[in-house]
Amino acid sequence: MSTLNTAVAQEMDKSDEAELPAGESRPAETVIEEGATVGAPYADDPKFKLRDVEVFYGEDRAIKNISLDIARNEVIAFIGPSGCGKSTFLRCLNRMNDSIDICRVKGSLQLDDQDLYDPKRDVVELRARVGMVFQKPNPFPKSIYDNVAYGPRIHGLANRKSDLDDIVESSLRKAGLWEEVKDRLDATATGMSGGQQQRLCIARAIAVSPEVVLMDEPCSALDPIATAKVEELIAELSESYTIVIVTHSMQQAARVSHRTAYFHLGHLVEVNDTNKVFTSPEHELTESYITGRFG
Amino acid sequence: MPDRKDDVYGDHISHKFNDELMELKTQFLEMGGAVESQVERAVKALIDSDGDLAEQVRLKDKEVDKQEVALDEEATLIIARRQPTARDLRLVISVIKMVADLERVGDEAKKIAKLAIKLSEEGQAPRGYVEVRHIAGHVQSMLHDALDAFTRLDSEQALRIMKEDKRVDEEYQAAARTLLTFMMEDTRNISLCMSVMWVLRALERVGDHACNIAENVIFMVEGEDVRHTSIEEAERVVGG
Numbered sequence: 001m002s003t004l005n006t007a008v009a010q011e012m013d014k015s016d017e018a019e020l021p022a023g024e025s026r027p028a029e030t031v032i033e034e035g036a037t038v039g040a041p042y043a044d045d046p047k048f049k050l051r052d053v054e055v056f057y058g059e060d061r062a063i064k065n066i067s068l069d070i071a072r073n074e075v076i077a078f079i080g081p082s083g084c085g086k087s088t089f090l091r092c093l094n095r096m097n098d099s100i101d102i103c104r105v106k107g108s109l110q111l112d113d114q115d116l117y118d119p120k121r122d123v124v125e126l127r128a129r130v131g132m133v134f135q136k137p138n139p140f141p142k143s144i145y146d147n148v149a150y151g152p153r154i155h156g157l158a159n160r161k162s163d164l165d166d167i168v169e170s171s172l173r174k175a176g177l178w179e180e181v182k183d184r185l186d187a188t189a190t191g192m193s194g195g196q197q198q199r200l201c202i203a204r205a206i207a208v209s210p211e212v213v214l215m216d217e218p219c220s221a222l223d224p225i226a227t228a229k230v231e232e233l234i235a236e237l238s239e240s241y242t243i244v245i246v247t248h249s250m251q252q253a254a255r256v257s258h259r260t261a262y263f264h265l266g267h268l269v270e271v272n273d274t275n276k277v278f279t280s281p282e283h284e285l286t287e288s289y290i291t292g293r294f295g
Numbered sequence: 296m297p298d299r300k301d302d303v304y305g306d307h308i309s310h311k312f313n314d315e316l317m318e319l320k321t322q323f324l325e326m327g328g329a330v331e332s333q334v335e336r337a338v339k340a341l342i343d344s345d346g347d348l349a350e351q352v353r354l355k356d357k358e359v360d361k362q363e364v365a366l367d368e369e370a371t372l373i374i375a376r377r378q379p380t381a382r383d384l385r386l387v388i389s390v391i392k393m394v395a396d397l398e399r400v401g402d403e404a405k406k407i408a409k410l411a412i413k414l415s416e417e418g419q420a421p422r423g424y425v426e427v428r429h430i431a432g433h434v435q436s437m438l439h440d441a442l443d444a445f446t447r448l449d450s451e452q453a454l455r456i457m458k459e460d461k462r463v464d465e466e467y468q469a470a471a472r473t474l475l476t477f478m479m480e481d482t483r484n485i486s487l488c489m490s491v492m493w494v495l496r497a498l499e500r501v502g503d504h505a506c507n508i509a510e511n512v513i514f515m516v517e518g519e520d521v522r523h524t525s526i527e528e529a530e531r532v533v534g535g
Contacts, residue, residue, distance in 0.1 A: 251378055278380045280518025290380045292307045 032267045035065040038282045039272035040259070043071035047212060047242045048093060053107035055088050055097065062088045064266040065107075070212075075234060075243045077253035077274070080263035081289065086246045089263065090214055092116075093244060094130035095123055111212075128155055131205035135217040137197030139189035139204075144181050147189045147200055148172060151208035167207055175203035176233050195226020202233060206241070213237065215245040219252060231256050250290050254278045262286040303448065304386060312377055316386065319369050320446075323390050323397075326362040327442040330397045333359065333404035334438065334501060338431040341411035341494060342424055349415065352408035359401035366394045385518060389511040393445070396504040396511075400438065403497040403504075410490050410497075422477050422484060423491040426470035430498045433463055437505035444509060450516040450533045456509035457521075457529055463502035470495050 035052070046069035055063035063085045070076055070093075078086035088097065095116065097103045109116040111130070128151070139147050148168045151157075158164040168185070172178040177199045181192075189200055198218060205213055215234075219227040234243055234256045247253050253260050253274065260277040262270045262285070270283040281287045288294055304316040333352055340349035370391045373379060379387050437459050444452040474488045474495075513521050513533060521529040 250380065254380070279384060281381050287381045291383050292309060292312065294308065 032264065032269060032285070034267065035067065037067065037268045037271055039270045039276075041068045041261075041268065041271040043069040043074075045072065046070055047072045047112065049108070049110040049113070050092075051108040053089070053092065053105070053109060055085070055092060056102075056104045056106070057100070058102045062266055063092075066268040068261065068268060068271060070242060070244060071259075073238060073240070073242055074259060075238045075245065075257045076259045076261060077257035078244065078246045078261050078263060079248075079250060079253050079289070080269075081294070082248075083265075084263040085266040086261075086263045087216055089268075090216055090244060090246050093212070093214055094127050094132060096132065098123065128208045129210055130212040130214060131208065131210035132214045132216070133198070133201050133205050133218045136221050137194060137201050139192070139197050139200050141188065141190055143186045144172075144189050144192070144200060145185040148203050148207045151204060155208055157208065171203040171207040172200075174206055174233075174237065175199045176229055176236075177203055193226070195222050195229060198222055198226065198230060199233065202230070202237075206237070210241065212242040212244065215243065217246055217248060220248060227252070250278075262289065264289070303382065307383075312383075315369075315373055315377070316383060319366070319373065319387065319390055322362070322366050322369060323394065324442060324446060326359065326366060326394065326397050327438075327445075329355075329359055329362065330400045330404070331435065331438055331442070333401055334407075334431070334435055337404040337407035337411065338427065338435075338498075340408060341414065342421075342428060344411075344415040344418075344421075346412050346415040349408040349411035353405055353412075356401050356405040359398060363394050363398040367391060370394075382515070382518075385515045389515045393508045393511050396507045400501050400504045403500050406497045407494050410494050414487070414490055417487070419487045422487055423470065423474050423495070426466075426473060427491060427494055427498070430463065430466050430470060430495060430502075433459070433466065434498050434502040434505060437463070437502055438508075441505045441508040441512065444512045445515075448512070448516050450513045453509035453512040453516075454529055454533045457506055457513075458526060460502050460506040461526075463499060467495055467499040 048068075048070035050069070051067045053063055053066045053068075054061060066089065078090060080086050091097045092105055092109060093111075093116070097105060105117060111126075115121070116126070140150065142150075145168055148171050149158075149164050152164060152167045158167055169178060169182075172181060177196060180196060181187075181200075189197065192200060198221070202213070202218075219230050222230065231252065234245065237243060238258075245253075245257065254277075257274045259271060260274045261268060262277070262281075262283070264285050270277065270281060270286045272282065276282075277286060278290060281290065304320065305313045307313050307316075333355060336348055337352045339345065340352060370387050373387050377383070437456050440452055441456050444450070444456065471492065474492055477484045478488045507522075510520075510522050510529075513519070513529065517532050519532045521532055
């Protein structure tokens, strides 16, 4: 660690120890009992059944004994301060953490009662079933058509050109993009606006008919109008897909999700109906976070 | 020494937000104080047959109305700008509702003041004023305690006020029977007794509004709506 970093760390330690004015609480001191999630973390007939999940980066335990069910066709939002483990936990759901060498996942993670981490499992097939949309739109430097057709092609979902055309059209329609791009499918995708690119990425994710769509802060690079369109899309997609969304915008979680899960320092503190979380959360830490008392 | 609970709205990262919520609370309590004084002065004007004081109460009601509008605006702006959640949201929503109750209490005070003017002009011997004084004292302390429960976020005190409301209703029924007896004794008493009956009715309504405020305090503190539920249910919410 450089001298500067050491100095900064010492300064932070000091500020942690600083006296608070009378009557102010220090939320971080609230003891979190490991694995003791309050609220309603379980569901009947879940899509994902996750038990005692722990994730390590080397020696660091980033996820601490989390158990959670994700119901079919629900939209569940993961919220929490930076570094709380919500994205790490999300990436367990389609084994995106596999690509990180020092990352180890422990516990039982099941998708439709089958082990996600079974060594014999085909990860490519898994990721077709559990698609993902990232924070920054990342279209391929190809045409709009080829972006959407890419997945169906490599998974052999279409035998004829007309079948592929149908998939591209229906995916773009579902993503609310068809009317905007139908006359320029051959144009390069990187020339689209940010909001359009993100909806193209959603179209690309749903083109392979996934069962679950994971979204890792899908709107954080978008303007409010594009955000509203993506949120509208999430509401429509939830009729056919299970959606897990990580978001830094609590209002977004409040708007789009059925259930909200609050993460804190690698713990899953509370899972409840979104309506309950935003009007009368059960856990003090959830309350402090969503009301802007720390973050 | 500030009460520990008083700080629950003052520890946001945004100091401006703290200030806005504090301002909302302060304005609400100012309006509460003004309304309390309106009821007190209206009852005093009636009992003392003081037409001038009653007239002052009547005029002051306009100020209470202005406070209502200002508080509603403040609450609306907080929702628009801050999108409050959880206890902050419950505070803002409760204030909006309780302000309406306070304004109605102000209206009841004005009603009493008008009747005080009428009765002082008629100059009749007082009848039923014992009952008025008794019920007025009771509902005034309820209103005061409700505002106090709001200040201290004391849901147990709020629960006690809900229970008190039942007793006020009983006292009102008993007073109504007494006045009915006066009216039957001598039909010349009817006009006076009806006026006093309206006063009692207004006071009983003040008790209802104090009870509504108490219910909102329980919602603010406990996060559960106890309106239109039994006292036992409210006890469960507060006790659990």
